[in-house]
Amino acid sequence: MTPKPNILVYSADQAEAYAECIRGYGFSSVKAASTLEEAKKYLPGTEVILGWKFPTQCLNEPIASSVRWFQSMGAGVDDLVSDTNIPENIILTRIVDQFGGYISEYVFTYLLYIVKDVPRMSKAQLENRWDPFISETLAGKTMGVAGLGSIGAEIVRKARAFDMNVHGLSFSGKQAQLVDRHFTSDKWKEFVKELDYLVLTLPLTEATHHVINRDVLLAMKPEAAIINVGRGALIDEGDLLAVMRSGHLQGAVLDVFETEPLPKDHPLWRMPNVYVTSHLSGPSTRDGVSRFFAENLKRFLNEQPLQGLVDRNRGY
Template structure:
């Protein structure tokens, strides 16, 4: 049995000890922690593996980081790490995968049902002590389009099937095209969105997806369609979305991610009717979930197996 254990450094500004405790529970004993730049710099010499969130990456260019072979991000999005020239090419980057689908898909359908069943009207009627019967619609036979059908998008698709929805998908690779009724490629955005009742964005942020949802795409959608972004804020041209929403073209925009976070208090999205703002909470990184994923990856690392969630820096995710 392989008894070798790599030296692991856990870095998190607030939760480094929590993550370290969970990792030790999986049997890994060579685990150190850091929460500040100074602590990280002191702990780096001899470190082979980093589990990190908001890690001070310029340290990775220094001699003390020469032993680092692998950096495991605590999050799913790694566009900031890919763009970071401080991280040597020799360090393998991995991201969390297959952890967020349940949470994010539940978030998506919370809002789809909230809008479809007109929960605000029901709530207001109770506040007013007013009997206000009406007939709401059903998700059955509605068309949902999921842009990005990786692990998160695939779970949105699975739940859409449970509601008997018609499901369209857009992806770059087409590997999961079999999951949807109709599959579109990135050069077919106009055709992809024109029949949708709901557009859900779960794409990663790359040079080719930056501001991919712009005025042209939004204007091609049906006037009563809804947009949901649980991918990355920069997928949408926010200024053009503001213009479209003010024109009344879309029924609603549900936004959990933004180009700048936290969203400034004076941002127009807070005051535009039918724009729903949430503080990047749709897919939480739980300590136990991340630690379980990381522990499995450490076992694979020790045994010389391929790691889960390896980032392709050329592809961008």
């Protein structure tokens, strides 16, 4: 191990700001690149990359032969795992344990918006109209959380504070004790059929691609709602549109899409009861990412296991 690894920070618009943060943690050899050209210039001698939308094609070239570890600035790494430009011997890590608080606030923002009927209250105010009514409550409703990593676990914790029943589905089964009922990944239809809300926090892998299809959607209760804060391609968007057009499902809250940005003319923008947001539920903040990376750098120097280590076979 090198006591002071040569670090390259890559970001199209914030490279120097990130580099400054990393230097602030005591690492002096930090270069910043925001273009392919700059990346190529600084790669020789680089051992560690902290990157977002990195031009991976240059990782195959001799100039990148010293790179041992690539830290992504995001939590989802489906693009990196499937990227054949990245040599197998480069260690991949992703950000973990940073997004649970943020994403869970997003989830409860929309759950409460829907269940308390904010649109009805807003309309009454617009019309200067006194309109007392008794809304539904989250308490007593059943939420299903698909994916029980750090994000799913935090959503479960807040659901408890709202006195909800919580079911869970996970591939590893590791966190099954968090939920009232746990389902394995061969039991999707049994999992969804009793839910009022289905929240997707899964990573995108071969096993989860389009895992929410017509069959699963139709197995849900007609008045249920689905919330996706994982990856767009967990859901077959064509199936979702068809099923909702048929009157099934009360709502869909979508922060992620098969194609991002969501194309201007995509029908999801205009679907009734569909809430479209711009992949903002769990933002990578500079402070959060830098702190996580600095902590991982210390582990790297001390030859300790890295946090957020990606298993390419598992897919995340």
